[in-house]
Amino acid sequence: MKVDFSNFFPQLCFTGFVLSTFAYYRYIITKADSLNFTDLLWKVFITGLITTLISLAIRFFFVIFANSTLVESPLTVNFFYSILIGLVVIFMVSTLVVWKRLILYQKSKNLLQFWGFFEVALAASLLFDFFGASYVDSNFRVALVILGCFSIILVFNLKWVAYLNFKQKWKGILFILLSAIYLYHFLLNLLNFSSTEVLVIDLFDRVFIWGLFVFLFLYAVISILVTLFNLPTSSVFEQKLKEALDFQKLSQSIPRGETKDQTYEILLESSMSAVFADAAWLEVKDESGTVQVIRNLKEEDVNEIKTAIKGDTIKSILQLDLKSEVSSGKLTDDLKHSKFKSIIALPIMVQNKQVGFIVLLNEVSEAFNREMVNIITTFVNQASISLENLSLIKESIENERYKEQLKIAKNVQKSLLPTSLINNDHLTMAAFSMAADEVGGDYYDILEYKKNHFGLIIGDVSGKGTSAAFQMAQMKGIFHSLASQGITPTEFNNKANTALGQCLEKTSFITATYFDINTDENILHFSRAGHCPSLFYCKNDDSVDYLKCDGMGLGIVRNSSYKEYVHSNTVNYHAGDTLLLYTDGITEAKNFDGEQFGDERLKKSFTAHASKAPDQVKEGIKKDLSEFIGEVIIDDDYTLVVVQFKDKKNG
Structure with a gap:
């Protein structure tokens, strides 16, 4: 066309x-x-x-x-x-x-x-x-x-x-x-x-x-x-890729939530694959005992191989007795065994301490080279890090659980202290308590066991922390049980010692001072069980003195002879007089130079504020104490109780 x-x-x-x-x-x-x-x-x-x-x-x-x-x-x-x-x-x-x-x-x-x-x-x-x-x-x-x-x-x-x-x-x-x-x-x-x-x-x-x-x-x-x-290089590349994947699997075993046993399994399988091992076993000693994982071996084979090993380094590894790092050449050896001819042994270290080992075996002599040892060393090191991380995670969980328990104990302790204090026509009160730890062992309370008659106590449990807080709870039960009976302070301490002797730990004791306050007669009747002497401000004389009375701590002597160490005393009070109860955490508080606040500074501080209202007395002493110790963290519980009296009978 x-x-x-x-x-x-x-x-x-x-x-x-x-x-x-x-x-x-x-x-x-x-x-x-x-x-x-x-x-x-x-x-x-x-x-x-x-x-x-x-x-x-x-x-x-x-x-x-x-x-x-x-x-x-x-x-x-x-x-x-x-x-x-x-x-x-x-x-x-x-x-x-x-x-x-x-x-x-x-x-x-x-x-x-x-x-x-x-x-x-x-x-x-x-x-x-x-x-x-x-x-x-x-x-x-x-x-x-x-x-x-x-x-x-x-x-x-x-x-x-x-x-x-x-x-x-x-x-x-x-x-x-x-x-x-x-x-x-x-x-x-x-x-x-x-x-x-x-x-x-x-x-x-x-x-x-x-x-x-x-x-x-x-x-x-x-x-x-x-x-x-x-x-020809494909197999090498694939092997390296598998090694990388195995390494990743090991490094992620803990974040994925794997257990120790699962980490051991991953380590053993990865190691065998990396060096073409015919058999292997792994042993680790931890808090639960000895963990053993075996592949392509019998128990009797393991014992025979342990006997056949000649190298001192490998023997030390298998005995968990490796003291220092060793060269890669000493981690491999030949075996005189009926089936296996080559061995690699590597220690498993956690926090610089040998906790176990891994052994890899081959049926051919001189089957393991230095590159293989380096690969397995990398795997074992990563597994060790994973195990160490698992241990740290467990410790962290335990710490969190402990913190939660402390919070519960702190709430319990708060509930043991009185939520409201007496403030009536006869007396008015203010109090403050601070624990050195999450919870403490200081205790104070007041109970009107009959009209115009009050039982007042301050106590200090030996030691600090949760055990002191639980012993304080026992003290509260004893106080409410005995004070409601209207017994004398001497009887109170005797019966409290008998009760506490049966439930306190042998190394523990409680110091306390018990007051029986009769607001009809304006009388303070008290007995001191080894506690700090209380300070008393007399408004008429404008003077401050210690209320002295001998006594021994509760739970120190746990028999009938305790009665010999119990004494009591009586004080008449007038309107405007003020009583200060405290624990030794205040007098023993230290500043940066290690100097204690002491009895004299407390007395001087109380004298400066005693004529004020109870809340002002409390805040004044706290301020003086804070200025003295500065930024130093307190190392003991301290408690203040201020009681100011009124005289309704005389107007």
Whole structure:
């Protein structure tokens, strides 16, 4: 057929088809970010398979009608050749996009720039083809040489090959080899059509096609060779990858909530896999006893191997008696055993103390090298860190539990102290108590056991902390039980000593002072059981004195002879008189120089504030004490109780 189209139009259509095909495949393959290397090569294989089958069908058509004038018609030849052009462009351009993805794996700035130049050169070759140069022209050959140089530089970017395992490498070789066969098949087909000399457009006169063919074929050949050369190293790479995964598994065993036994299992399996051990066992001694994990061994084998070991270092490791670090060479040895000939033994250290060991065995002599020892050492060190972290986590949990228990004890202790104090027509009170720890052992209380008669107590349990707080609780029960009976202070201390002697720890005692306050008669009757003497302010004389009375702490003597140490005293009071009860935590409080607040400073402070209201007396003494000790943290509980008397009888 004669048409009025110029030679420019077929080339324009060809260029447009190439660019649209390139854009399509770049979009499809770039969009699929999750594709791995074998998936990319699979796409090349499938595209090549489909296009090759169609081209074979075209060739089969010409074979069937070889003697017919139909296949000799220029229209028929150009029609099927145009289809072949489309198939060749689709396969070659799709393969180009895949090759690009592989080449630019782990790309650098220079590599990106060079690939950009290559794509520009390919685009320029499309423009060059508009001039209708033939492959015999010198310009055609120069352009092809330029594209060939670009191809040679780019085809050696094969970093992706190293990341294939053994199976993937064989698949890659197969797919790339088939791709090269497809290219060769298309070349033969194009040559066959080119020999007819009736083609409107001949691909062999296109620099773009030749340049692309050279690049794709070179990259296929180099990829096959490099992958073949990398096959022997595949097992090493896979082993290193597995070691990395095992190491990660060990490092994450504690954050994932693994137990100690699970960590031991992971360590043993990882170590055996890393050095190709035939058998192994692990022993660790902890608070629960000895943990033993055995693989491919019997109990009697373990005992035989322990006996067969000659190296002193390995013997020390198995006896948990390693005192210092040793070189890797001393951690391996040969065995004279019926089955196993090589041994590695490594200590498991936690907080610089050997708590166990791991032993790996092989049936071949000299089976373990230094690299293997280094790998196992890394595993064991990581396992040791994991075990140490587990121990720290447990300690942290125990500390949290202890803090919660202390909070409960603190709330219990607060509930033991009176929530409200007496403030009536006969007397008014103020009190303050602070524990050195979360909870303390100071106790004070007041009880109106009958109208206008009060029992008042202050006590100090020996020691501090939760045990002192619970003994204080016992004291509270005894106080309420005995004070409600209205007994005398002497009887109170005797009975309290008998009761406490049966429940206090042998090393514990309680000091206390018990007051029986008769507001009808304005009388204080008291007995002191080894406690700090109380201070009494007499308003009429404007004087402060200690209320003295001998006595021994409760629980020190736990028999009937305690009565000999109990005494009592009586004081008459008047309106405005003030009584100060306190514990030794106040007088023994120290400043930065280690100097105690002392009895005299307390007396002086009380004298300065005694005439004020009870709350003001309390705050004044606290302020004086705070100024004295400064920022020093108190190391004992301290308590203040201020009682100021009124005289309702005399108005």
